[in-house]
Amino acid sequence: MDKTLTQSLAEFIIGLDARDVPAQGIEHARTAIIDSVGCTLAGLNEPAAKLTADWGGREGAAPRATVLGRGYMSSPGIAALINGTASHALDYDDVSPPMIGHPSAPLVPALLAAGEAAHASGLKVLAAYVVGLDVSARIGRLMNPAHYAHGWHATSTLGALAAAAGASRLLGLNEEQIRHALGIAASGAAGIRKNFGSMVKPLHAGQAARCGIEAAFLARSGFDADPYILDGQHGFLDVFRGQAANAPDASSIRFSADQPLEIIESGVGIKQYACCGCVHTALDVVRALMQKHGFTGQEVEEVNCGVNALAPQVLIHHNAQTGLQGKFSMEYSVAVTLLDGHAGPRQFEDSRVLLPDVQELQKRIHMHTDPALPINHGVFPSKVTVTLKNGAQWSGEAHKAIGMHPSLPLSDQDIDTKFLGCATYALDAQTAEEALKSLRGLEHMPDLSTVMPLLAGRSAVQ
Template identity: 30%
Template sequence: MNDSLRRNFLKSTSAGAIACAMPMLPALASAATAVTPATATAPANAAGQGVTRTLARYIVNSRYEDLPENVRKEGTRTLLNWVGVAIGGSHHETVERAVSALAPFSGPKQASLLGRNDRFDIMNAAFLNGVSSHIFDFDDTHLKTVIHPAGPVASAILALSEYQPVSGKDFLNALVLGVETECRIGNSVYPNHYDTGWHITGTAGVFGAAAAAGKLLGLSEQQMVWALGLAASQPVGLRESFGSMNKSFNPGKAASNGLFAALLAARDYTSSEGMIEAKRGWANTISTKQDYAEITEGLGQRYEALLNTYKPFACGIVIHPAIDAAIQLRNQYKLNADMIDKVELRVHPLVIELTGKKTPQIGLEGKFSIYHSVAVAIIDGAAGERQYSDRAVQDARTIALRDKVNATIDPAIKAEQVDMTIVLKDGRKLHKFIEHAIGSVQVPMTDKQLEAKFIDLADGILPAAQTRAVMDACWQVAQLPSAASIAKAAVKAA
């Protein structure tokens, strides 16, 4: 995929295992508060000078009271969605294997795994909750960069919140700051960085985790500079991993790596002063594009959190318009698979690049198949995690309809659009053009729809009453004396 296509996608979608045995940590905030060199006041400029420090200063000084009400609300929706997908993925084979592999080496049982009754040290808990929240590819998406923001950030700070006292307000503020950090850094190198093959949720997400965890640890400005620098040294994730368990490894590792960076910085473990912007720093090493203004301009005035979106369908975001069109036509005309001769799609080139698997063999591959996705959308009227199980991908009826789906690249179609024609065996042609799919910034999921998604994900894992209690805790996060109560509420009974 060339850079111009990726930039078109950017424009069209941007509307608008180490145990921590430290004592409890008030001392961390004071450990290096006096370490503030004269260069602390150096401003960032177009060439990138002072970017890391400018960002660190913003993170350290930002307060919950400074957040606009709509940003607080979107942060709360981000939390609710993340908890739901983490619970939903908590018993997937991927998580089971990771828990089995790491359990013998985990340190003290400091933090919970959502949807399970296991406890791990905070480093491993952050990793495992990050894996769990991404395995269904059902998590939130910042459409400007295709970063999944909550996984790295929320996984890190919820684990930390079970280790030391954290109020709900402080938790929500840290979550928003983490999202802001990773998405702004992602903006600065997207799309070139992503085109090279990096999984940007992992590579940028580590900064969000470090920033959010560092905020809760009370890092000084200098310590936050170091935390961001240590995060820069730990980029994780390649796009080659898509369709395998390895993909969900990336946000999980970004969570634990970011937490690791913040904990080290809290003990004055140093780093370069300009690890994001230096000649041989993060941005110049992993991308041919560096737009540092994306990181520093408008801090505290514009919020990337307001551009976060939530998936109604458990697959790659570029398939969503086609699924939306298929479900609408199915419901309008009461379609079933036996009525259909063929399905013709006109799509943006990126759709084929990312989701062109014609014959997926396992559920995880199905998430990257527009052919499978359209077939299950017509058959089931849904594209949740059940439609991406191994059984669903191997279902004979689904395969038969999948083989009737054809996708043709049309550069005139934007990445968030699809033009669908279903030809019936009786000769009728049914047409649907989707400008913006449900779940986009323009057609966002409502609070009620987010709750319905959460309830469906938790079904069979938590009792209905417990599910309701967890959702209520998420909605009321800013009023909670302890953010850890969210994790405790989401633990599966033994």
């Protein structure tokens, strides 16, 4: 009898040999973990992260996993919840096009917590990342774009399964236990896009991380679930994908260590800008036009941004009054980029959003749907026309965002610069440098005991 999708996934989780992961795959996984850790440290002072961390500190738990930047340890589940929420709090974290979501925000916190609990080596953590990414991206291919378009936040839904897969591998579950862990996580998977622009969006990532690691612990203790959770009527795909037109045939896709890994095939995109990925191509075009033609934001009369039909469903804020709203506003993101030349974390602080210059300019930024721009997996093309007050007009378009699309990667120097800029929100400069050096050698670590104490410090956390 042919293996089901659930069976093939459980076998893949156990069977992938870390030594068979190409060097490029290990490098990509390491880069993703470095970026995720940096985003977590930068997100610590965001309201969603602070409230979650304060709650976790009051709850108290056996100190088995590090809460990054907070100077304390907690249970693996609570640590994963807090770290996952912080990782996604700035919307600066990485993306997976097939997933149409953020793979590392739920996955890395679960892996760090499970890795600490299991005393796993750095190479095992990297291999678990490769497995987890394969889950979120490959299942994303089966379910998207219908899953995302219907209103589900794939970071949370697919992220819960990925976190369960990676944590199960690190905790040494057998095939039967892994299938139960996937079943437990599938029933905890959730997250709806209605909450975009609120504190709940980053909480989705934390909830998925917690869901996944706690599913693995429960399954290891003997807790059972349906062993075919991905398959058939009322299974995960059936429920979350529904009757989507032109959906891929689920029976044609299986997990196997012999097929190209998603860490190579689709990769992970690293963000340049601390806002929703739907905006990034437009910001690339705006910055390119500014550099080419030498104008400033003060000279701009108006900007028109053409996007595909899915982007307006995500970019729901058109007159941003908070940083969270600004992250999901084409109008604000373009305006602040024109004025500041960049769209990093500081451009999405509430104090920046409320300044008169950007409040006035965002009213003259317009977004419209361009039928010629396609809807693809996690790719949001843009056509931008900038009109200056003197009547000059400049146009450009981009179909893939620099850094965010894996085919246009950032350099190692760019990655390091972003990490250090993020990490110093929570660590002093020397500790941030030491942490980066340690993470750069992750595959050589016998366990995580050298790097986690560096990431625990709270010298800059308010």
